[in-house]
Amino acid sequence: RSFTRSIISCVTVGMLSMSLSAQADTLTRQNGAPVGDNQNSQTAGPWGPVLLQDSHLIEKLAAFDRERIPERVVHARGVGVHGYYENYEDLSDDTVAAPFQGEGKKTEVFVRFSSVVHGHLSPETLRDPRGFAVKFYTEQGNWDLVGNNFPVFFIRDAIKFPDMVHAFKPSPVTNKQDAKRVFDFFSHVPESTHTLTMLFSDYGTPASYLNMDGSGVHAFKFVDDEGNVKYVKFTWKANQPIKNFTAEEAMKQQGMDFQPHTTDVYTRIGEKGETASWDLYLQELEPEQLDDFDFNPLDTTKIWPEKLVSSRKIGRLVLNRVPDNFFEETEQAAFAPSNLIPGIEPSEDRMLQGRLFSYADTQRYRLGVNAYRIPVNAPKNVEINNHEQHGQLRTTSTNRDVNYQPSRRLDLNEDPAYRYSSKPLAGMTQQIPFYKEQNFKQAGEFYRNLDKQGRKNLINNMGGALASVPEEEIRVIISAFMYNADKEYGTGVAKLAKVSISQVRAEAKALMDEQAGRAAKAKKVA
Ligand code: HEM
Numbered sequence: 001r002s003f004t005r006s007i008i009s010c011v012t013v014g015m016l017s018m019s020l021s022a023q024a025d026t027l028t029r030q031n032g033a034p035v036g037d038n039q040n041s042q043t044a045g046p047w048g049p050v051l052l053q054d055s056h057l058i059e060k061l062a063a064f065d066r067e068r069i070p071e072r073v074v075h076a077r078g079v080g081v082h083g084y085y086e087n088y089e090d091l092s093d094d095t096v097a098a099p100f101q102g103e104g105k106k107t108e109v110f111v112r113f114s115s116v117v118h119g120h121l122s123p124e125t126l127r128d129p130r131g132f133a134v135k136f137y138t139e140q141g142n143w144d145l146v147g148n149n150f151p152v153f154f155i156r157d158a159i160k161f162p163d164m165v166h167a168f169k170p171s172p173v174t175n176k177q178d179a180k181r182v183f184d185f186f187s188h189v190p191e192s193t194h195t196l197t198m199l200f201s202d203y204g205t206p207a208s209y210l211n212m213d214g215s216g217v218h219a220f221k222f223v224d225d226e227g228n229v230k231y232v233k234f235t236w237k238a239n240q241p242i243k244n245f246t247a248e249e250a251m252k253q254q255g256m257d258f259q260p261h262t263t264d265v266y267t268r269i270g271e272k273g274e275t276a277s278w279d280l281y282l283q284e285l286e287p288e289q290l291d292d293f294d295f296n297p298l299d300t301t302k303i304w305p306e307k308l309v310s311s312r313k314i315g316r317l318v319l320n321r322v323p324d325n326f327f328e329e330t331e332q333a334a335f336a337p338s339n340l341i342p343g344i345e346p347s348e349d350r351m352l353q354g355r356l357f358s359y360a361d362t363q364r365y366r367l368g369v370n371a372y373r374i375p376v377n378a379p380k381n382v383e384i385n386n387h388e389q390h391g392q393l394r395t396t397s398t399n400r401d402v403n404y405q406p407s408r409r410l411d412l413n414e415d416p417a418y419r420y421s422s423k424p425l426a427g428m429t430q431q432i433p434f435y436k437e438q439n440f441k442q443a444g445e446f447y448r449n450l451d452k453q454g455r456k457n458l459i460n461n462m463g464g465a466l467a468s469v470p471e472e473e474i475r476v477i478i479s480a481f482m483y484n485a486d487k488e489y490g491t492g493v494a495k496l497a498k499v500s501i502s503q504v505r506a507e508a509k510a511l512m513d514e515q516a517g518r519a520a521k522a523k524k525v526a
Contacts, residue, residue, distance in 0.1 A: 078114030080330030083319035095222035097343030098138035113209035123258035132214030151215035158354020200462040202244035211243035236278040270322040435522035443485035463496025480507035
């Protein structure tokens with residue numbers, strides 16, 4: 001009846017009634033038909049069962065049953081924000097990538113910050129790296145720089161990633177995260193020393209997504225219009241002061257509001273209309289320089305120290321608008337390191353190479369084969385022009401009879417200007433670690449750059465977590481990693497982890513000898 005009333009009022013009484021009736025829109029079914037009763041199911045009389053013919057009821061329950069899509073297998077909890085990237089320096093001599101052409105050029109972006117290990121509704125106060133993923137909507141297609149707040153990662157080869165995530169996530173038996181499982185795994189992974197050190201410092205509990213730095217972590221390639229290549233790294237430096245929680249502050253915060261990062265972004269940018277910005281810094285290496293260092297520049301467990309590879313400011317990121325709807329944009333956002341544009345190519349970094357496959361693959365499962373047609377993921381400044389078609393949830397299709405290529409009937413041709421760069425290769429296929437592992441040095445440098453309180457907090461956080469591991473062998477090995485990074489650091493951790501320092505020293509030496517042994521073997525094969 002209310003549906004009929006609305007129609008009558010619209011047609012007979014004019015504009016004023018139209019806007020009044022718009023306030024009381026009629027509830028409809030999925031097919032648009034009006035709903036007569038949304039409070040009582042159809043039943044067979046006052047005492048009888050509910051009727052199968054109540055299609056509105058069935059449709060409503062069925063839609064509810066399917067509300068959840070799989071959460072991301074990692075980085076499940078996050079916050080999205082819109083904004084733009086403004087380029088400061090014309091980099092057309094180094095790359096043909098659209099965002100870096102000309103001074104002052106602006107490119108629209110969508111950014112998603114996230115925590116890593118825990119689920120979709122987990123507390124944001126837990127110790128974790130943080131994701132810092134940026135989607136650039138360029139006129140050459142979308143470029144995703146899917147980075148983290150830390151400039152390094154725990155492992156250097158994608159083959160270890162599923163095991164690492166299993167160890168970090170709750171046990172399949174108890175559904176509890178367990179330090180015993182985490183440290184058991186990492187006691188076999190000395191290259192994790194650098195990132196574990198960052199994780200257990202106060203940088204592992206940022207106070208706000210807007211008050212932390214970000215990094216692309218991997219080396220990428222810049223390619224110019226003649227196919228010349230430079231290896232590059234990207235770093236986001238916050239213009240807001242860096243703010244971290246101490247372990248005690250994080251615990252206290254969790255008791256008051258366990259989602260402070262979401263609250264913060266929606267309050268500062270959403271309600272108060274503030275903006276947040278980061279400067280983008282670039283480091284560049286010529287291909288001939290890759291073997292010039294005592295570490296491998298294509299190793300994700302390493303930074304390129306600024307004293308060895310200078311960095312310069314090339315632009316800034318400005319975030320200024322929260323999404324209209326969380327599910328449509330933040331939850332359905334699909335960032336992938338394989339979403340690259342002309343002028344930016346992947347380096348040979350073994351982690352990055354695995355990531356090139358993993359993200360688009362998981363998104364086909366999480367969001368479906370048409371994930372990149374969802375508005376937040378679709379290019380905004382260029383059309384998708386190819387013959388991939390159909391599949392679940394495809395809402396747009398071209399009506400071309402020619403859905404193949406090449407064709408004499410339709411001019412949809414590739415452009416050789418956009419061929420990938422080429423690289424000479426020689427050697428045999430192999431499965432060998434890097435010959436420059438250098439697993440501990442940069443962790444020590446990070447430790448020594450912390451202030452006194454920061455070092456103390458790190459030792460307390462790491463030593464405290466390690467102390468809960470029952471196996472002495474694991475506590476000794478992890479303490480030895482830290483000892484190899486810095487003697488004071490390792491000694492402090494060992495003390496709290498209740499292991500003998502002489503055992504730690506012996507293990508530390510054995511680890512260095514093993515590293516040298518692996519290096520010699522790998523060098524021989526190389
Ligand atoms: C999310 C895999 C390493 C940063 C994800 C997702 C997968 C994944 C499957 C979920 C994507 C989705 O459902 O949309 C991997 C693998 C890695 C790896 C296999 C190693 C081989 C890294 C590294 C970084 C990183 C080194 C940082 C540089 C992120 C971020 C997200 C993410 C920021 C969340 C993106 C978003 O906000 O939607 N990763 N990851 N991952 N990963 Fe990784």
